[in-house]
Amino acid sequence: MARSAKEPDPRQEVAYLQGDGAAAGTLSGLHARLLLLPPYRILVTVLKRLGVSGRNAVIAIPYLWLLAFFLAPFLIVLKISLAEVVVAQPPYTPLFVFVEDGFIAIQASLENYLFLLEDSLYWKSYLSSLRIALVSTVLTLLIGFPIAYGMARAPKRWRFALLMMVILPFWTSFLIRVYAWIGILKKEGLLNLALTQLGLISEPLTILNTDIAVYIGIVYSYLPFMVLPLYANLEKMDLSLLEAAADLGCRPIKAFWVITVPLSLPGIIAGSFLVFIPAMGEFVIPDLLGGSQTLMIGKTLWSEFFNNRDWPLSSAVAVILLLVLVVPIMLFQRMQEKTAKAEG
Amino acid sequence: MKQGASWFNIASLVVGFLFLYLPIALLVIYSFNESRLVTVWAGFSTKWYGEMWNNEGLMNSAWVTLKVAVVASTFATFLGTLAGLIMARFGGFRGRTLFSGMIYAPLVMPEVITGLSLLLMFVAISLDRGFVTVTIAHITFSMCYVAVVVQSRLVSFDRSIEEAAMDLGCPPGRTFLQITLPVIAPAVVAGWLLSFTLSLDDLVIASFTTGPGATTLPMKIYSQVRLGVTPEINAVCTILVGLVAAGVLVASLVTRRQELRREMEERAAQAAP
Numbered sequence: 001m002a003r004s005a006k007e008p009d010p011r012q013e014v015a016y017l018q019g020d021g022a023a024a025g026t027l028s029g030l031h032a033r034l035l036l037l038p039p040y041r042i043l044v045t046v047l048k049r050l051g052v053s054g055r056n057a058v059i060a061i062p063y064l065w066l067l068a069f070f071l072a073p074f075l076i077v078l079k080i081s082l083a084e085v086v087v088a089q090p091p092y093t094p095l096f097v098f099v100e101d102g103f104i105a106i107q108a109s110l111e112n113y114l115f116l117l118e119d120s121l122y123w124k125s126y127l128s129s130l131r132i133a134l135v136s137t138v139l140t141l142l143i144g145f146p147i148a149y150g151m152a153r154a155p156k157r158w159r160f161a162l163l164m165m166v167i168l169p170f171w172t173s174f175l176i177r178v179y180a181w182i183g184i185l186k187k188e189g190l191l192n193l194a195l196t197q198l199g200l201i202s203e204p205l206t207i208l209n210t211d212i213a214v215y216i217g218i219v220y221s222y223l224p225f226m227v228l229p230l231y232a233n234l235e236k237m238d239l240s241l242l243e244a245a246a247d248l249g250c251r252p253i254k255a256f257w258v259i260t261v262p263l264s265l266p267g268i269i270a271g272s273f274l275v276f277i278p279a280m281g282e283f284v285i286p287d288l289l290g291g292s293q294t295l296m297i298g299k300t301l302w303s304e305f306f307n308n309r310d311w312p313l314s315s316a317v318a319v320i321l322l323l324v325l326v327v328p329i330m331l332f333q334r335m336q337e338k339t340a341k342a343e344g
Numbered sequence: 345m346k347q348g349a350s351w352f353n354i355a356s357l358v359v360g361f362l363f364l365y366l367p368i369a370l371l372v373i374y375s376f377n378e379s380r381l382v383t384v385w386a387g388f389s390t391k392w393y394g395e396m397w398n399n400e401g402l403m404n405s406a407w408v409t410l411k412v413a414v415v416a417s418t419f420a421t422f423l424g425t426l427a428g429l430i431m432a433r434f435g436g437f438r439g440r441t442l443f444s445g446m447i448y449a450p451l452v453m454p455e456v457i458t459g460l461s462l463l464l465m466f467v468a469i470s471l472d473r474g475f476v477t478v479t480i481a482h483i484t485f486s487m488c489y490v491a492v493v494v495q496s497r498l499v500s501f502d503r504s505i506e507e508a509a510m511d512l513g514c515p516p517g518r519t520f521l522q523i524t525l526p527v528i529a530p531a532v533v534a535g536w537l538l539s540f541t542l543s544l545d546d547l548v549i550a551s552f553t554t555g556p557g558a559t560t561l562p563m564k565i566y567s568q569v570r571l572g573v574t575p576e577i578n579a580v581c582t583i584l585v586g587l588v589a590a591g592v593l594v595a596s597l598v599t600r601r602q603e604l605r606r607e608m609e610e611r612a613a614q615a616a617p
Contacts, residue, residue: 167592173581176584182573283456284547298456
């Protein structure tokens with residue numbers, strides 16, 4: 001029923017386009033007068049004839065942009081993943097070839113995909129990315145939950161400042177935050193310096209260029225993505241439920257597991273998606289903090305593209321990664337839609 | 345028992361924020377180090393800032409980055425605001441599921457996929473890589489962030505004011521400009537700032553979609569970081585962190601003040617007979 005209210009009345013719209021009723025000097029007056037100029041008028045008439053209303057035109061602008069620059073590129077990736085690499089500009093074979101007699105032949109091969117199956121480097125990269133992304137998501141949850149919990153239970157007047165403090169690192173450059181860890185983790189870095197001075201270790205630890213450094217990097221970079229949805233969820237929680245549990249003799253630890261955790265599940269899931277999906281294809285962190293033995297598919301794709309210049313093969317790598325991620329991405333979209341509706 | 349729980353809360357906050365801020369703080373501190381070595385403190389010095397200023401390559405890429413960020417975030421704010429409005433106000437229409445998918449997917453899509461696919465498309469339509477292509481790429485992913493910010497602002501705002509205006513004969517376009525836009529203005533500003541920093545920050549997508557002559561600052565930083573940590577890069581990073589921190593603080597103060605003023609005006613309007 002709310003729909004009918006915002007469905008524009010066509011008569012009103014025409015009046016608006018003709019500039020009737022728009023006060024001179026206002027922005028909309030100027031707008032209306034602008035629409036009276038012949039080129040606009042013709043365009044508007046043509047659009048009206050074609051059945052394009054103002055509402056559809058508004059939808060069309062961002063829609064077409066996303067179709068052209070987000071969806072269409074994926075189809076091109078799919079197309080090129082079926083091509084073969086050649087030394088040319090661009091470095092792949094065309095999908096459609098004109099042959100004699102005016103026929104068009106389709107040249108497609110699944111060779112790249114077969115190669116991905118044969119060469120253990122690729123499936124090992126996928127599995128290793130999956131492992132690293134899963135472990136980092138769990139670690140981020142374990143570290144993020146107490147922070148979000150502490151924020152949600154802090155006095156009300158502190159909460160805005162605490163929220164700003166979680167958001168602020170998110171606004172500072174990702175690259176810089178990863179880079180900062182190199183100086184801390186390397187052999188002659190600050191962490192080893194501090195630990196030797198405290199007498200905790202005698203030999204410097206090797207952390208940089210190992211998987212541990214990658215975990216630290218991912219947890220650090222993605223922590224705000226986990227804390228923010230968790231906080232939003234925990235803050236809204238009805239605390240009287242906990243009081244009721246305590247009155248009935250439930251111990252706080254048990255109440256936490258039986259009440260707080262199940263109620264914060266939507267926050268946990270949203271945060272986990274926000275960490276897991278991008279971490280799966282992460283390039284910067286494994287490249288700067290990981291070692292040569294750290295396999296991650298984002299890094300493999302990058303080197304396949306920039307170092308080996310094999311565009312078709314890197315396209316195939318991207319297609320498979322997208323297939324792995326399509327289910328989590330769709331679940332994430334569903335959840336976002338639901339929360340957006342619940343807020344309204 | 346209660347006391348113990350709150351001590352736990354305070355401890356987890358302190359440890360959490362130390363973890364978040366210590367690396368950045370160390371980076372800032374060591375940008376003022378006299379010595380080239382990271383772990384040796386040899387006294388306070390600002391010489392790395394001077395060297396950074398004289399590094400022409402670095403300054404050129406900073407300029408390119410700034411131009412891309414301003415243009416991209418402006419377009420992204422326009423497109424993203426429209427998209428957020430459509431998501432929050434337009435109800436159902438044909439292709440809505442696809443639309444919302446295209447809004448939410450870029451938020452989590454691994455950057456290597458977005459970068460590669462955009463590059464391959466630019467090659468397929470033989471658009472020369474450079475400033476324009478990087479800007480298009482940045483508009484595409486940051487408009488989705490703007491859309492989400494604007495949408496969440498719109499769903500929490502009472503639409504009956506808009507409906508009242510339209511019932512009184514105000515055309516939809518004018519209702520948007522005179523009623524909706526002023527209310528969602530803080531979200532639009534926040535969206536612009538968010539796109540600006542996202543664009544300033546992006547390494548992966550820019551590396552794929554840029555061409556010769558349009559090297560961005562993150563690409564420059566990245567190529568130097570691979571050679572090793574230098575105080576000069578620390579200096580660049582410190583300036584970037586400082587700029588962003590100042591921008592965010594000012595923006596949040598401004599929006600908070602606007603919000604307070606709006607609330608006061610609303611209360612005054614309600615109090616008037």
